Amino acid sequence: MSKIELPLTTESRKELKAGDLVELSGVIYTARDQAHKRLVSLIEGEKELPLDLQDQTIYYAGPAPARPGEIIGSIGPTTSSRMDPFTPAILKAGVKGMIGKGNRSDDVIKAIKRHRAVYFVATGGAAVYLSQFIKKMELIAWQELGPEAIYKLTIADLPLVVAIDSEGVNVFEK
């Protein structure tokens, strides 16, 4: 189990291999269906984004509401393939890491290879367990989307598996 600090560097992305079990620490941003649609629409329109995507890691997740006094509610990965149509543009805009669940399209795998990015998976359904690794949550954009808004999360040792590495090797095809 190797420990990885965010943001992902060229070096750390090179070392991560499909099938590796890792623990990720640092800052990530949530974005799922509607946020992806909006981000890509802004990118295509050459408009300003609500966050700088360069070298960042995106978590496909929409949390349940936090109980009073808690940092966050249950939060685990949602199905990554729904983000596939948007992902090549998101990677072109600078994103280097993605966290979700399930397989990706051939176009996404090609884009991952082209941009030397990394796709991680977290355990789908383990949302209470996974919430303990989130130390801070902050709204960044589009509050009106509720659980689909963009949140900045500070994570410590979030347990993940490298599903598709920067060479395009895919754990689901192994």
Place this chain on the structure above:
Amino acid sequence: MTSNNTRAGSQVLAQLIANYQDAAAKKMPLCQDCGYITAFAKLGNMVVIENGTLSEAIQGGVAAAYNNHNLRQSVIADAFFERDNFKPRRMARIHTSLIRGEVLKITIMPKGGGSDNASRIKMMKPTASPEEILEFITDTVKETAISACPPLFIGIGIGGSFDTVGTLAKKALLENFEKPNLDPKLDKLETYILEAVNKLGIGPGGLGGDVTALGVSVLTGPSHMASLPVAVNINCNSLRSVELEF
């Protein structure tokens, strides 16, 4: 690959077990996807509901549960015109059957969107062989299971019509997965399908292994002689339902 779960796959199972324990201890929902509610109501002909309708009571109860217990409301008002995450919406789909007696039974089933997306309906030829039906089921699992949070529970409906076969498959998910089916024909079929699915090697989290599904449940029913509707309703590792009796 198929004789055992991989290290990553075993980690998935360990995390899911920890998750069940954490959820109970912290009183938090197992999954951030607190589902779309299907309610199956059985209403006795001697029961009188005062101050409103059965539908209002169920919708009101479901809305209160989500609002008062920090459950994520994932239902939108209209799939085409109103994909607004905060517009008022009905949180439950209700199937009511009218029965004799003084009893009211309601089964509440919250089901996640990801695993419902992984489900399929096929209107097969009435001459289709059991092997062809099995192939449709395993093809569905092969195509969709990785994203549907395996290990899965698989509900299968065979019979009815285009509109009802999906409900039949959903109802199959309410059967007891811990005990063999009391109907030996169905039990044999369920075991056969479960073995075929677990031979696919998809494993926990799709990361490889022989625990792709934890259970298969089949319900069959009448159909038109020209038809053989088959529905595969995939459920993720969080199989959630409660039966209430009044």
